[in-house]
Amino acid sequence: MYRVRALTTVTYLAPMIIGVGLISLYPILYNIFISVTNQNLYHFRHYSFIGLTNYQSLLKTLDADFFIVLARTFAFVAICIPLFLALGMLNALALNHPAIRFKAFWRVALIVPWAVPSYITALVWKFFFNGEFGTFNQLYRVVAGPQAGLPWLSDPNWAFGSIVLANLWMSYPFFMVVILGALQSIPTELYEAAAVDGASAWRRFWAITIPLLRPALLPATVLSAILTFNTLNTAYLITTGGPFVSAAKPGATEFVMVYAFREAFQLFNFGYIAAFAVVIFMMLFGVTLGSLRFSGLVREEAR
């Protein structure tokens, strides 16, 4: 790290700072400004200041849309992440087993879902879940007779589960790669020593593997939790947030970003959703800062 003339520092930083300031930071500040106005479809050009009214209507009662959507998103994350972790772990352990041949082949084949663009993933699964022509119901009819059919996307709970399934398909490879990398860095001597001392395979897994995976797993889990919290493509493209039980309440798969997207670009409630964005952002930034401090990254940056 060295000191250079102030002018040099400014010249080097300028393109990035000006760019980020104008096209990343300015919109965020503008968003805060919109959040205290009543800008919407009817007041698009001639909007006025309404103070904190948007924040009030956001948080006024516990059955406000905000809390429903937030609770549903937390439930979604809480169900998804353990499933991602478990499936990623099983795959990584299988690929790391000494008896398994053609490891490179398995690794690439099992990572494929990660490489598929998410809008294509969403459309394929949407077709799978289709009530009449969908592959899953075609399969089900083979077993259950020609009139049968499961409500993959038409029942609220089924739709929620369907989105979890599609997300599991596209997200487990990330954990598989992270865990496999960490597994390969554990020295085999540890297992040999434990085996000599009479530890069972089960005990070796919990006493050696899990503790040594923790440093790699924690940041990956936080990152994946944030990405899952921000789910838009799979939910919106497969169900558009539905099924909707009543017109006044958010749909069964209307997660935070789906809600924001629909409110902004279908209902044009810009002021209200800008306030929503500010609150959600503060939560996410808190989590990001907390996890970085936790993993020591901030201290490293401060060198």
Next chain:
Amino acid sequence: MRFLSRVVVPALIYAFLIAMLIFALFPVFFVVQAAFRPGQSLYSLTLSLWPDHPTWDNFVYIWTKIPFPLWLRNSLGVSVGTMVAGLIGSATGAYALSRFRFAGKQMTLILLLAIQAFPSVLALIPIYLILKTIGLVGSPFGLVLAYMSIALVFCTWNLKGYFDTIPRELDEAALIDGCSVSQAFWRIVLPLSVPALAVTALLMFLTAWNEWVMASVLLLDENTYTVPVGLWGLQNDYRVPWGYFAAASLIVSLPVMALFLGLQRYFRSGLTVGGVKG
């Protein structure tokens, strides 16, 4: 006991891996067979895993009857634009953040972190309103600006992270020997960073190439569509068989999937990973 660990356990693992293989690859296989299926035969109540009469019709149709080639060109232009502008805009800044000592550095880093924590879907709302005011909604240039709001921060973090791993003694020695700061940057640090620059550029390219949300809001006219928006429009239109969508998906995603699978060895830091799928 020996039988258990030599035969039973490997057999169970192979059974699991084969089940996983079907789970992982069936959706991909499904798109392939749908692309070769003629007309409306996908819309059937009974299960059929491979078309009775495979045909190239769907591929011919999307190349000749819909503006798919135009969408490909738009996607290419927008993605390359994002990639180049992102790299040029961020490289020197990332170097300054990695090497220079200056007041406000900690602030800058925290600010970049905060911007990155702002989800792009939420940032899209003010970006849309701003672009609307300056008349850029509907223009591919507006879309590149929107992508840049993600790309600059992402590239800065990614490159700074890489510059940090290059031994500082290298450029410090050069400075002591009388090299200027810009020479140290251009002649020493940048040439050593070519792999990182390439990976960052490709990740940026992939992100823009696969992006649907922003493009669907900011592009209004069929002639300016990028591939994801155009394809989604196809699928939504019930007159159009799903086979066209499947054929087009294969064309746009096979090259980028190959690129992604080739690159995945380089996915090290969490930030790198975060940039790929939003």
